Amino acid sequence: MAVDQGTGTSDTWDATQWHEVKKGETLSKIAERYYGDSGLYMKIFEANRDILKDPNLIKVGQKLRIP
């Protein structure tokens, strides 16, 4: 399984799991990658409510928390 390196903080002990959005990705695809189930995309949306207003609108380069 591919692992993205944490990019959202300089805290060396930060356990937050991060994913940087790439071209063509959707929350469903990201959910499938990390959870194996695209239907769990709302977990990611809920964890990123501070930067996401709509689960269908994510931007390339955005750093999302993956709970």
Place this chain on the structure above:
Amino acid sequence: MLKRLFAPVVVVMICALFVACGSKEKPLAEQAIKAAEEALNSVKSDAVKYVPDKVKSVEDAIKDAKASFDKGDYPAALNAAKDLAAKAKDLAKAAADKKAELSKKWEELSANLPKMVEAIKSRVDILSQSKKLPAGIDQAKLDGAKTGLASINEIWTQATEAFKGGNLTDALAKASAVKDKAVGIMTSLGMQVPEGAKG
């Protein structure tokens, strides 16, 4: 003739000199050993928790000094014991330094391990709801993570209890075990391991 008469006298004088020296060194050796024992006893309870090897070294040196004393070798006993009180007193500083070092490590681990455990718990909870596991993770890995998580919680409780009970060394050993287990689970689940937890 004269030489024959004086020879025993010289021998007696030399013996008397040795006895005189010995009797002078006996109380000094006794005093030095007593001072070393008192100095050790005053710091031992704390020192043995943090620098047990150094405590043992001073204890062994006191034993050696006592052994020499018991054999009547007072100069050797004095020589062995004369610096021991100072060494015993140094244990207090060594213990304080070690305690400060361990406390710093404990603060770091106790502040950060719960975040790692929380991240693992969150991922395990979500994976448990998944209809199909992602590439690289099978049911055995997920079950292993669940078991590991339960074990982590148990060891972490023991670590915090050891800390509350003043057993910093034990608390740290258990916290390190928690860290290693957490790193293992994160790795098996393909999660990012915090830099601070590596190594």
